[in-house]
Amino acid sequence: MHVVSGAVRGQAIALMGVVERNAYLVKRYGFWELAFFVWTVANTLTIVFIARGIEATGGRLDVDRQAASLLIGAVIWSYLGIVFEILTETVAWERWEGTIEYTFMAPLSRPIHLIGMGAFGVLYGLLRTAALFAVIALSFGLAFPQADFAAALLLLAVASISFVGVGMVTAVLPLISPEKGAQLGFIAQGLLLVVSGVYYPVDVMPGWMQAIATISPATYALHGIRAAVLDGAGVAAVWGDLWPLLVLGAVAIPAGLAVFAAGERYAKRHGKLKRNG
Amino acid sequence: MSAVEVVGLHKQFVRRQGRRRTRVSALEGVSLDIARGECVAILGQNGSGKSTLVRVLSTLLLHDGGSVRVFGHDVARDPRAVRRVVNRVSVEAAFFKRLSATENLAYAARFYGQAPGETRRRIPEILDAVGFPARRARAPMEDLSRGMQQKVALARALLTSPTLLLLDEPTTGLDPRSKLEVQEFIRALRSTHDTTTLLCTHDMAEAEALADRVGILDGGRLLALDVTPALRRRYEAATLEEAFLAATGRTLDDDEDDEEAA
Numbered sequence: 001m002h003v004v005s006g007a008v009r010g011q012a013i014a015l016m017g018v019v020e021r022n023a024y025l026v027k028r029y030g031f032w033e034l035a036f037f038v039w040t041v042a043n044t045l046t047i048v049f050i051a052r053g054i055e056a057t058g059g060r061l062d063v064d065r066q067a068a069s070l071l072i073g074a075v076i077w078s079y080l081g082i083v084f085e086i087l088t089e090t091v092a093w094e095r096w097e098g099t100i101e102y103t104f105m106a107p108l109s110r111p112i113h114l115i116g117m118g119a120f121g122v123l124y125g126l127l128r129t130a131a132l133f134a135v136i137a138l139s140f141g142l143a144f145p146q147a148d149f150a151a152a153l154l155l156l157a158v159a160s161i162s163f164v165g166v167g168m169v170t171a172v173l174p175l176i177s178p179e180k181g182a183q184l185g186f187i188a189q190g191l192l193l194v195v196s197g198v199y200y201p202v203d204v205m206p207g208w209m210q211a212i213a214t215i216s217p218a219t220y221a222l223h224g225i226r227a228a229v230l231d232g233a234g235v236a237a238v239w240g241d242l243w244p245l246l247v248l249g250a251v252a253i254p255a256g257l258a259v260f261a262a263g264e265r266y267a268k269r270h271g272k273l274k275r276n277g
Numbered sequence: 278m279s280a281v282e283v284v285g286l287h288k289q290f291v292r293r294q295g296r297r298r299t300r301v302s303a304l305e306g307v308s309l310d311i312a313r314g315e316c317v318a319i320l321g322q323n324g325s326g327k328s329t330l331v332r333v334l335s336t337l338l339l340h341d342g343g344s345v346r347v348f349g350h351d352v353a354r355d356p357r358a359v360r361r362v363v364n365r366v367s368v369e370a371a372f373f374k375r376l377s378a379t380e381n382l383a384y385a386a387r388f389y390g391q392a393p394g395e396t397r398r399r400i401p402e403i404l405d406a407v408g409f410p411a412r413r414a415r416a417p418m419e420d421l422s423r424g425m426q427q428k429v430a431l432a433r434a435l436l437t438s439p440t441l442l443l444l445d446e447p448t449t450g451l452d453p454r455s456k457l458e459v460q461e462f463i464r465a466l467r468s469t470h471d472t473t474t475l476l477c478t479h480d481m482a483e484a485e486a487l488a489d490r491v492g493i494l495d496g497g498r499l500l501a502l503d504v505t506p507a508l509r510r511r512y513e514a515a516t517l518e519e520a521f522l523a524a525t526g527r528t529l530d531d532d533e534d535d536e537e538a539a
Contacts (some may be wrong), residue, residue: 005310008391017387021373024384028375028417098371102433104386105335156522268339274332275371 014108018116021087021125026124032160037128044074044136047065047199064229068142071133071224073198076218077157079129080163080189086121087114087167088185092174100273110264111257114171126156155224157236158245165252166192172263175272192218217248222275278349279424280441280473281311282336288329288341288497303329305497305514306343311438314468315473317502318488320481320521326497327477328367331445334475335365347441361389364434365443369449370426376417378429380402381418389437396436404434424455431462442466444476448483456483462489481517491517495525 024042051066094100103113139145172187173181195209196202197220202210213219224241227233234243267273288306289300304326311317315324321327333339333345336356345349350358372381379400386396405412407428418426426445434442444463448456460483466472478484484491485505492502500522505517512523524527 013390013392014388020387021376021380024376028373028380097373098331098369099373101332101335101367102365102371102385103388104355105363105365106385107336107357107390108388109298109357115473130509132279181395265339268337271329271338273337275369 009107010107011112013172014106014117015112015119017108018113019120021174022067022090022117022120022124029141037131039129039133040078041135044071044078044132045139047071047074047242048140050199051094064140064142067140068137068144068230069226070138070199071136071142072229073132073193073222074128074136075224076084076156076225077189077193077198078132079125080193080218081186082125082128083118083121083160084167084170084185084189086124087117087171088174088182090117091171091176094181095174095178101274103262104273110261114168114257114260117171118160118167121167122157122160122164125160144229147229148232148234149229151233151235151238152225152228153236155221155228155241158220158242159217159250161249162245162252165249165256166217170254170257172260175263175267178272192216197222198247213249217245217252220244244246258259278312279346280315280348281341283307283308283309283330283476284345285343286333286340288326288333288338288340299526303338303495307432307494307497307499308343309492309499310504311473311475313473315472315490316476316488317490317492318476318478318484319492319499320479320484320517321477321494321495322479322525322527325494327494328445329497330494331367331443331475331477332519333357334441334443336360354539362440362492363443364437364439364441365445366427366430366447368446370423370430372418372426372429374502375417377415377417377456377525378409378421379414380502382433383431386436391436392490392534394516400432403435404429407432407435407461416460423456424458427451427459427514428462429454431459435466438496439468440472442472442474444474444478446478446480448477448480462488481521485517493521493524495527500524512513 010268048067050068051061051063051070055063078127091100094103112166128194170185173184193214195205196216197213202213202219205213220241224238227238264273286304288300292299292301307330309317310488319327319330324481329338333340333352336359339353339498346352347359347460348362352359381394382400401411404411409425409428409432413425415422418429448459451459463474464487467474476484476487490502490504491508493500501511502516503511506519508520509515512520514520514523
């Protein structure tokens with residue numbers, strides 16, 4: 001019993017170590033974090049301006065609602081980018097720094113290692129995207145009088161379980177392909193969002209894309225969060241989006257861990273678990 | 278029980294040449310035993326298989342054949358148990374370069390289950406023990422000299438109190454003074470801790486000064502493993518360098534092909 005509690009305590013401390021390391025990195029690269037935030041703001045502005053552009057060129061639409069809908073899409077895109085980046089880039093970064101060998105020969109379990117990175121990605125992603133949402137909403141004078149932010153946050157939290165699971169799959173790519181693996185993480189992010197209605201309703205897509213959308217957690221996250229923020233839908237009203245996210249999350253984490261374990265075994269067999277490829 | 282027990286260890290890598298793939302042996306039937314508390318040095322050229330051996334013992338590489346046990350734990354079947362007792366210092370002092378020595382050591386220690394209260398006390402003690410100046414402990418690693426970085430690498434390994442310490446060319450590239458300091462620390466460590474050491478090097482003097490026994494690894498084969506006088510007698514050599522030359526037909530400065538070019 002004592003041995004088991006000691007092991008659990010050890011793994012809890014190790015998980016804290018993963019979060020702590022990423023916090024140190026954010027602190028030490030503070031200027032770059034600011035630069036990336038500015039880039040994300042600029043990128044989001046270009047998307048949200050589309051709503052005003054359509055009106056200015058003679059189109060008829062509810063500009064504020066459309067701008068808010070685009071903003072939610074851009075914010076989710078940014079959030080997913082941060083979660084994937086923390087999971088995928090950290091492995092790639094460790095390869096580059098050479099610390100990957102020390103991390104992978106330490107006695108922290110791989111699930112704890114990956115969950116720690118995912119936890120940091122979620123916490124940091126929430127802070128960054130909350131700031132992004134606030135800056136853009138203020139810039140456009142958008143108000144959300146009906147919004148149920150608690151329901152939106154709950155949806156994002158539950159969706160994050162699936163996002164972390166998918167991120168675990170992409171995190172193994174730099175182990176298998178040191179040169180291009182990290183970029184494949186961005187491709188996965190784009191593919192996930194293009195089928196999920198990031199800036200448009202899912203039903204405008206071809207049938208085969210709509211079929212894929214049903215297994216994408218981003219579909220339910222985007223639909224539910226838009227309903228909560230734009231229409232004030234509460235937890236009960238977004239249950240139709242919440243339960244698929246719970247199911248997908250229950251599948252995504254074990255699947256992500258299994259894929260990562262298989263990738264790690266491949267890397268160990270072929271001598272790729274080292275710095276510089 | 279031996280600290281390290283390697284029997285018939287084989288490892289091959291696939292090498293691509295255009296469309297052709299060939300298998301290259303990095304280790305061929307290596308067998309060795311290291312007793313608890315012993316220091317064994319493995320001499321070999323670049324590409325002789327030294328790093329492959331260290332990486333198998335570190336659980337970073339899966340071997341193709343043979344068996345490898347560390348304090349009775351099989352490295353392939355029970356890697357977590359092995360990881361708890363092993364740490365290493367390699368030729369590259371690998372750190373997050375923007376983080377300070379303290380930050381790098383703190384998160385690394387957490388991976389071994391050390392809580393913040395414990396590391397706040399131990400990190401300054403260990404940095405002091407390896408001769409790292411306290412005033413530089415919060416400076417980014419990229420601002421430190423190579424010798425200082427290697428001292429932090431030693432501190433990182435010691436922080437986890439490893440009972441098996443793997444040293445993979447720990448002094449390569451260091452200036453003479455830093456090299457002596459690191460060697461002196463390794464010697465002191467053996468006299469104060471219950472640490473078994475495997476030292477892979479191509480520095481003959483270092484091997485002779487630090488190790489109880491010296492092995493000669495060439496082309497993935499362990500040609501000999503014995504105390505230095507016995508090696509000299511076996512190869513009828515006046516020095517260890519001559520013994521190495523007689524055993525392998527090459528000097529240590531010659532390079533073999535990269536053992537892990539996959």
